[in-house]
Amino acid sequence: MGKYDNDFIMTIDDDDETIVVPEEEKETFSDDEQTKKKTNNKKKGQQQDQDFDNRFTFALDGGGEMGPAKPWDFTAARDMLKNKNLERTSIDDIISKKRKQVKEMKKKEQMKQDDNQQDDDNDEENLVDDNDDDLAADGFGAGVEEEEEEGQTMDDDEEEEGSSATDTEDEDQDDANMNNSDEEEEQENEEDRKRKEAYFAPEEENVPKEHQSFSSMNLSRPILKGLANLGFVKPTDIQARTIPVALLGKDICGGAVTGSGKTAAFIVPILERLLYRPRQQASTRVLILCPTRELAAQVHSVAVKLAGYTDITFSLCVGGLSVKQQEADLKLKPDVVVATPGRLIDHIRNSMGFGLDTCEILVMDEADRMLEDGFADELGEIIKSCPKSRQTMLFSATMTDNVDQLVRMSLKNPVRLFVDKSNQAASRLIQEFVRIRANRESDRSAILLALCRKTFKKKVIIFFRSKAAAHQMKILFGLVGLNAGELHGNLTQEQRLESLERFRDLEIDYLLATDLAARGLDIKGIDTVINYNMPTQFAQYLHRVGRTARAGRNGRSVTLVGEQDRKMLKMAIKSANSNQVKNRVVAADTIQKYKAKVESLSTQIQEVLQEEKEERALRQAEMEIRKSENLLAHGKEIYARPARTWFQTEAEKKKSQEENTPLEYRSTKKEEVKNEKEKIKRGKYDGMSRQKRRRRQAMEEDEDYIKDAKNQKSAAKKAKKAAKPRRL
8 A cells, every 4th residue: 555554444434524543443344235235336336327317527626635615605795794783583483483483382282172182273384285196207206298389378177168169269369479570570670780790709610629628728737727626627518619719819709508517617727818917017907897895795705715825815795794894805916906997986986996997808607697678877987986997798698699789888799699598597497387377366375385295395496576576485385394594685794694604505495586696606406496577578587597517417397387477488488498388386275285284374474574573673663772872872973984976976876877777767756756746736725724814815815905995096197197188
């Protein structure tokens, strides 16, 4: 064994746990135990082969000399959290308190009843039957049936004959509308081809070479070491096409399916170019923009780990974190700044010594979201601050090549790198749809509860349209006994980071989120994505279901589809493979059972919401008290600080919002305001007391009398003057 000690033998199992066994104890293992270990290892290997596509080129499990590494963490973001010593009562504490109260009440009621009644009926954890017979099919759950045709919507045997006729008429009308829209798109494509050919670089120059490893790309050794540390073996298609072009300094407009490694595709060439930067004077050379705070923190974490063997410095600038600490980091002129648009503009205008005059590379992750009207003004302000000679790279899973949207980014002959279709889901994703009738919209919560209680029990993300719906479902899950967390804009930044980390570390089974978590977040091992509502945009649907089936793994999405979501459903079926679209049917008696359960818990949900509202009011009062104490103690210092400015006034904000709203909505809004003004016309004496009104009327009568007297007097004078003889 060479230089190693002969007294020890090292064995490594599949979980990367190192076990050191002395030579004396080696013979104590029996043959049965060794055979059991071998069979277990074979089963683990078979299961990994089923879940993971071996043809895929990288795995973020990590490895290398530094051991298994997590692809991202929030250590940098946690270090910049605002220091608040206020004691907070979490929603989980309120829910557990309410469950204890309900249990105690039921125990007291049980004591009054007969002793023959079973105790299990009163236990909240056993209120729901865990028999999976009514939901069992194909190993994944309830009554799953494949769609026979792409355009066929989901049929239910329980539907009445009259309603089926109307449904077919609606489907025919939808098909006609879809055909008309396809013809219009073909005409528009013919008109836009010439513009795109003139705007984008010729695609013949961008024929990629097949790279079997990152070493064939002439990358530096520190970067290759960082890639190996994160488990990257062979570049993906988007990485193989992007890295050589980005190293040449060309502008890029790239798109690939979710989970294909777009983050490493733009970080690796950036790090390679920064290794040869001039070091005489520190300056910020790279800016990476992300639409959400969590995505920015994730990109920052991945970039820091890839640059672990270099001297490149990074800074994270997002909302919800300490502004003072970010200002201190920016004064040191880091090489790369990862930011969200709002906080970046705040630092550009109000942080001394920070600017983007030396920015050489601008990267926009999830660029299609950044190019929407919501970020239009902020994006224009950032582009003004960047030099025109920069390199610009845009990436997204649903990236558009619309020239009108890309022109304002001032791209210079950009290279178009679209590896996959922009409206296509992952190839290993199974999409399931649960139909909800027009008169059954109230069954959504019962269906969701049945699916989570019986079929999908861990590693599940559930998306909602509103923050209130996600929060109420969090309370319902807590009262039923399901371990869930929430992620939406009403939470503090500390709570948002905590929810993501707990879900990543498998401390909670369900993550109830809004579209805040739909873009870019890479959480390993998500088995299922459930859409409580179908999103209004198909691109948003692709981003939601893209949280699973990432990096060549299997995944499943379940969407509750209403009657108003027919168009989105047809687009989803059209973009997927026919054998991967299925119809899930939940039994009617199961829905009724869970609906009764939800209705019985409605009063408890309202009580929890009321208690949480009171806790929030108390916390707000404590914050106001602390604020007033700080003003009294440090008033001079606080008022001496310069006021923070913004690039828009309130009037300009309102004007831009009105310009971004559709014309139809704008006209109706103006008409409504005009009608309201016409309706509300104040009377002459409205709002006056009775005494004041009489006095005002008396004064007006006196004024009228005086005016009449004056008019009569002036008329008499005029008549007397006219009666006098004229002079000759």
